[in-house]
Amino acid sequence: MSTQTSDTVSYSVEEGIGLIALNHPPVNAASQDLRVGLAAAVRGLEAEAGVAAIAIYGEGGAFIAGADIREFGKPVVAPTLPDVCLVIEGCCKPVVAVMHGPTLGGGLEVAISAHARVALPGLQTGFPEVTLGVLPGAGGTQRGPRLIGISATLDLATTGRRIGAEEALALGLVDRIAEGEPRQVAITVAREALAGTLKTRATGDLPVTPDQAVLDDMAAKLARTQGHLFSPHKVVEAVAGSMLPLIGGLAQERALFAECIESPQRAGLIHAFFAERAVLKIPEKGATARTVQAIGVIGGGTMGSGIATAALLAGLRVTMAERDSDALDRGRATIEKNLEGAVKRGKLSAQKRDTMLAQALVTTTDLGDFAQADLVIEAVFEDMEVKRDIFRQLDGICKPGAVLATNTSYLDVNEIAAVTGRPGDVIGLHFFSPAHIMRLLEVVVADATAPEVVATGFALGKRLRKVCVRAGVCDGFIGNRVLSHYRKVTDYLVMDGCSPAQVDRAIKGFGFAMGPFSVLDLAGLDIGWVTRKRLAPTRSPDERYVEVADRICEAGWFGRKTGRGYYLYGGDGPVENPDVLAIIEEERAKTGVEVRAFSDEDIVERYMTAMVSEAVRVLADGIALRPIDIDAVFLFGYGFPRHRGGPMHYADCVGAAALVARIERYAGEDAFYWQVPPMLRQMAETGGRFADLN
Numbered sequence: 143m144s145t146q147t148s149d150t151v152s153y154s155v156e157e158g159i160g161l162i163a164l165n166h167p168p169v170n171a172a173s174q175d176l177r178v179g180l181a182a183a184v185r186g187l188e189a190e191a192g193v194a195a196i197a198i199y200g201e202g203g204a205f206i207a208g209a210d211i212r213e214f215g216k217p218v219v220a221p222t223l224p225d226v227c228l229v230i231e232g233c234c235k236p237v238v239a240v241m242h243g244p245t246l247g248g249g250l251e252v253a254i255s256a257h258a259r260v261a262l263p264g265l266q267t268g269f270p271e272v273t274l275g276v277l278p279g280a281g282g283t284q285r286g287p288r289l290i291g292i293s294a295t296l297d298l299a300t301t302g303r304r305i306g307a308e309e310a311l312a313l314g315l316v317d318r319i320a321e322g323e324p325r326q327v328a329i330t331v332a333r334e335a336l337a338g339t340l341k342t343r344a345t346g347d348l349p350v351t352p353d354q355a356v357l358d359d360m361a362a363k364l365a366r367t368q369g370h371l372f373s374p375h376k377v378v379e380a381v382a383g384s385m386l387p388l389i390g391g392l393a394q395e396r397a398l399f400a401e402c403i404e405s406p407q408r409a410g411l412i413h414a415f416f417a418e419r420a421v422l423k424i425p426e427k428g429a430t431a432r433t434v435q436a437i438g439v440i441g442g443g444t445m446g447s448g449i450a451t452a453a454l455l456a457g458l459r460v461t462m463a464e465r466d467s468d469a470l471d472r473g474r475a476t477i478e479k480n481l482e483g484a485v486k487r488g489k490l491s492a493q494k495r496d497t498m499l500a501q502a503l504v505t506t507t508d509l510g511d512f513a514q515a516d517l518v519i520e521a522v523f524e525d526m527e528v529k530r531d532i533f534r535q536l537d538g539i540c541k542p543g544a545v546l547a548t549n550t551s552y553l554d555v556n557e558i559a560a561v562t563g564r565p566g567d568v569i570g571l572h573f574f575s576p577a578h579i580m581r582l583l584e585v586v587v588a589d590a591t592a593p594e595v596v597a598t599g600f601a602l603g604k605r606l607r608k609v610c611v612r613a614g615v616c617d618g619f620i621g622n623r624v625l626s627h628y629r630k631v632t633d634y635l636v637m638d639g640c641s642p643a644q645v646d647r648a649i650k651g652f653g654f655a656m657g658p659f660s661v662l663d664l665a666g667l668d669i670g671w672v673t674r675k676r677l678a679p680t681r682s683p684d685e686r687y688v689e690v691a692d693r694i695c696e697a698g699w700f701g702r703k704t705g706r707g708y709y710l711y712g713g714d715g716p717v718e719n720p721d722v723l724a725i726i727e728e729e730r731a732k733t734g735v736e737v738r739a740f741s742d743e744d745i746v747e748r749y750m751t752a753m754v755s756e757a758v759r760v761l762a763d764g765i766a767l768r769p770i771d772i773d774a775v776f777l778f779g780y781g782f783p784r785h786r787g788g789p790m791h792y793a794d795c796v797g798a799a800a801l802v803a804r805i806e807r808y809a810g811e812d813a814f815y816w817q818v819p820p821m822l823r824q825m826a827e828t829g830g831r832f833a834d835l836n
């Protein structure tokens with residue numbers, strides 16, 4: 143017989159053992175209902191005379207995955223998780239927590255407020271709060287040091303890293319590792335607690351070994367490495383409070399937690415968390431993905447070999463084709479280098495790498511070898527005729543039902559599909575370089591693409607650990623179309639008075655890992671040059687066109703790969719290229735611009751306003767499903783600072799009206815480039831937000 147103490151919590155009694163079952167699918171997030179039920183269950187069993195010990199366990203795949211992050215930013219509703227932890231810790235009967243699956247943040251805090259902890263294999267636990275812009279706010283910074291010391295608590299709580307059962311045992315976070323189903327283990331370990339073979343104690347009663355030096359070192363390290371973030375520094379302050387009596391330390395932790403909850407970084411990081419999941423909600427979600435075991439990759443260049451590497455790492459069999467054996471050898475060598483990197487990073491054993499290269503990778507110069515492939519990805523030169531020719535051949539070679547994908551980063555997928563007799567099987571899978579590391583995959587859906595082919599693209603992306611974003615067909619799809627627009631504003635800033643290095647410094651200061659000109663040098667200036675030449679015939683005469691980038695390319699300076707571009711590469715680190723500065727001066731003189739000064743804030747505001755403007759047009763054109771999809775593209779494909787949530791989240795933080803005012807002010811300088819998108823103007827007039835469209 144079981145007693146339901148809330149919708150998600152129940153308890154039963156088995157031979158003197160009180161068993162509390164948590165059941166809030168899918169991950170047992172500590173919602174208000176779960177908190178009410180858990181506290182009531184502990185109190186109920188504490189009061190039952192026939193109960194000598196209590197065990198808490200989770201139904202489903204997790205103990206408790208953490209606080210319910212959907213509640214963040216909303217009014218706090220009692221009981222808070224810290225209160226529930228105090229009820230558990232203060233229980234007069236021994237309480238054991240059985241930890242399995244994701245037991246993170248508040249889930250770990252509930253577990254360490256119990257009197258003993260037992261982990262099942264497969265546990266993943268830790269304090270990931272800092273990745274969400276907060277800190278362990280239910281006693282983790284107080285009970286952690288009492289169990290595992292200040293240093294280990296700081297490590298877990300400032301990195302957010304997840305650890306398994308063995309490491310948790312070694313640290314002292316758990317007392318034992320047991321095999322079996324959570325409920326069965328719960329009964330067994332509660333009996334051991336009663337028998338005294340499993341040590342129980344109130345964590346809050348344990349002493350903390352002071353360690354001011356560790357606290358000071360961590361504070362100094364974070365000041366050096368994470369000055370742009372807010373909550374990691376608050377973690378150190380909270381952990382320092384563990385040398386106070388528990389109640390005092392908990393009160394200080396709660397106050398610091400509240401500061402983090404109020405920070406814009408928390409809103410940005412939570413938005414980024416949900417963005418990674420929201421993009422999976424596509425119209426084709428109900429369609430059945432086709433089975434993909436063997437894939438073909440055409441092209442062994444940077445992208446083709448990167449895609450092949452990603453597929454090998456996901457356990458797929460890969461046939462890679464190139465036009466001749468020399469090109470194949472270069473492609474194979476690139477794959478071997480990529481895999482060596484994975485071995486060095488500890489992502490792959492050397493033995494597995496060797497097996498992959500020996501058994502899972504086949505190289506060929508004959509497209510006929512793709513006859514049995516389940517899916518083929520074309521990743522050759524960005525030329526429409528070359529691609530159309532390849533798809534004509536594939537149409538005649540590949541088995542019925544094979545998915546034919548192009549990795550084009552700009553070109554019209556409808557035009558490619560049209561040369562085949564099976565346009566329903568054609569799709570765009572736009573990877574981002576390096577394809578085995580960057581997580582974004584734009585799944586470009588052409589007019590005729592069948593729903594199950596879209597589902598197949600998403601399923602493949604998931605296997606490759608990609609963040610898949612559904613995109614419609616236009617020049618550049620989502621990311622590169624927006625990039626093509628806001629890149630121009632950096633050229634205008636340089637013409638009007640900035641140096642490339644100043645623009646880079648300002649954009650890095652906003653939070654990007656690299657500034658735009660450094661990114662261009664890294665990717666290769668010739669790529670943009672090809673695009674500009676392709677688009678030249680269609681360029682409007684009203685567009686302000688800056689010749690600087692073309693002149694750099696005409697000089698053969700393509701960036702890092704040629705040792706010079708906007709910067710010179712060779713000595714200790716990149717330095718501004720004086721020849722580029724001279725070209726800028728010449729171009730300024732030639733066009734007669736009036737040079738003026740720009741602050742970093744000016745640079746960032748123009749850069750971000752340009753990005754948002756084109757992003758709004760991408761949304762209005764239906765190329766992206768929702769604003770949050772555009773955020774995901776920039777968070778996972780363009781290095782957008784995660785704590786700022788993405789361009790559309792940034793737009794909501796600034797406000798539509800303020801953005802419209804900025805554009806109208808800039809339009810005084812260039813009415814063609816700076817135009818207010820109708821959707822943004824309407825949003826400004828109605829007080830709407832992009833969040834309302836997600």
Ligand code: T1G
Binds near residue numbers: 209247249
């Ligand atoms: N709160 C609310 N919803 C959550 C959630 C959470 N903590 N975790 C996951 N979900 C939703 C998710 O949005 C998705 O919803 C569904 O569950 C499946 O998730 C006080 C303050 C647990 C490893 O940071 O890391 O505790 O899209 O697709 O791949 O100190 O979810 O289906 O509508 O990711 O199997 C700390 C975050 C919170 C854990 C499972 N905890 N979650 O991965 O499934 S802060 C976390 C995860 C905290 C305390 C502080 C993963 C997972 P939908 P999923 P998955």
